[in-house]
Amino acid sequence: MPSKTIDHAFTATSLTSAATDPTFAGALSFMRRRFTKDLAGVDAVVWGIPFDAATSNRPGARFGPQAIRRASAIFDNDPQYPFDRDLFADLAVVDYGDCLLDYGNHQDTPEAIEGQAKAILDAGAFLLTLGGDHFVTWPLLKAHAALHGPMALVQFDAHQDTWFDDNRRIDHGSFVARAVRDGIIDPAHSVQIGIRTHAPEDFGIRLVHGHALEEMTATEVSRLILDHVGGRPAYLTFDIDCLDPAFAPGTGTPVAGGPSSAKILSVMQRLGDLDIRGADVVEVAPAYDHADVTAIAAATVAMYMLGLRAGRKGAR
Numbered sequence: 001m002p003s004k005t006i007d008h009a010f011t012a013t014s015l016t017s018a019a020t021d022p023t024f025a026g027a028l029s030f031m032r033r034r035f036t037k038d039l040a041g042v043d044a045v046v047w048g049i050p051f052d053a054a055t056s057n058r059p060g061a062r063f064g065p066q067a068i069r070r071a072s073a074i075f076d077n078d079p080q081y082p083f084d085r086d087l088f089a090d091l092a093v094v095d096y097g098d099c100l101l102d103y104g105n106h107q108d109t110p111e112a113i114e115g116q117a118k119a120i121l122d123a124g125a126f127l128l129t130l131g132g133d134h135f136v137t138w139p140l141l142k143a144h145a146a147l148h149g150p151m152a153l154v155q156f157d158a159h160q161d162t163w164f165d166d167n168r169r170i171d172h173g174s175f176v177a178r179a180v181r182d183g184i185i186d187p188a189h190s191v192q193i194g195i196r197t198h199a200p201e202d203f204g205i206r207l208v209h210g211h212a213l214e215e216m217t218a219t220e221v222s223r224l225i226l227d228h229v230g231g232r233p234a235y236l237t238f239d240i241d242c243l244d245p246a247f248a249p250g251t252g253t254p255v256a257g258g259p260s261s262a263k264i265l266s267v268m269q270r271l272g273d274l275d276i277r278g279a280d281v282v283e284v285a286p287a288y289d290h291a292d293v294t295a296i297a298a299a300t301v302a303m304y305m306l307g308l309r310a311g312r313k314g315a316r
């Protein structure tokens with residue numbers, strides 16, 4: 001289809017219209033959604049958190065939101081309908097831009113993220129966040145739990161992120177430990193998919209290790225997730241290092257032996273019954289990427305998350 005418009009991010013006349021920007025040009029919001037801070041009539045918000053100061057190995061995830069937005073242009077004029085629908089036909093989605101942070105004052109970062117996330121959630125919008133390293137999920141969970149109470153965490157990750165935490169650390173490897181301690185997730189109904197490293201604590205969270213995942217079908221994995229969550233409100237967090245480095249090289253702490261993007265997208269496509277209350281895609285570090293492999297995978301995961309939400313429009 002030839003392009004009919006350009007710069008849909010600020011020329012669109014409706015929040016639900018399809019973009020027809022040339023893939024190689026135009027303002028790069030996420031999937032060309034309107035860039036705005038106006039949340040009137042908005043169903044879902046895409047928001048960036050350009051933060052990577054909690055990274056233990058390779059930094060660079062602060063550039064993740066920009067890379068994911070840019071890669072999301074690949075859907076223009078070549079739409080993918082994994083849920084058999086144009087997800088923007090009835091889901092009003094905007095790109096809210098990025099979280100404002102002080103790069104020299106990290107102790108204030110959690111409060112800044114939580115406060116800005118709360119402002120979005122209080123407007124009644126579903127929030128999909130583009131990280132940033134995995135530290136950002138802790139303040140995001142706090143903001144969501146204030147509305148929904150303790151949630152089931154569905155985490156795609158090579159790492160458990162349950163390392164010891166003294167509550168002062170700014171560490172991307174301990175957000176789960178904090179969330180359990182704070183009572184904002186329900187560990188008995190939480191699940192981690194793709195784990196390939198060992199941390200001393202699991203807090204009773206159900207783990208699906210990389211080797212087990214290799215043996216399971218996408219249907220089996222999705223059933224395990226849905227059964228374990230059991231219809232409870234869920235927060236979906238996707239660390240791109242869940243994927244094998246072959247499918248996501250552009251990340252801070254890659255681990256060999258992970259699933260393909262095809263396998264995991266197939267799992268996600270089967271999670272329509274998940275009561276998804278919030279979601280994020282984190283740890284995309286484009287400096288280590290090649291040919292946008294990682295950014296395209298992350299943009300696709302984010303698009304699927306919106307698809308899951310679109311299927312539950314009307315639910316809180």
Ligand SMILES: [Mn+2]
Pocket residue numbers: 134157158159161172239
């Ligand atoms: Mn992680």
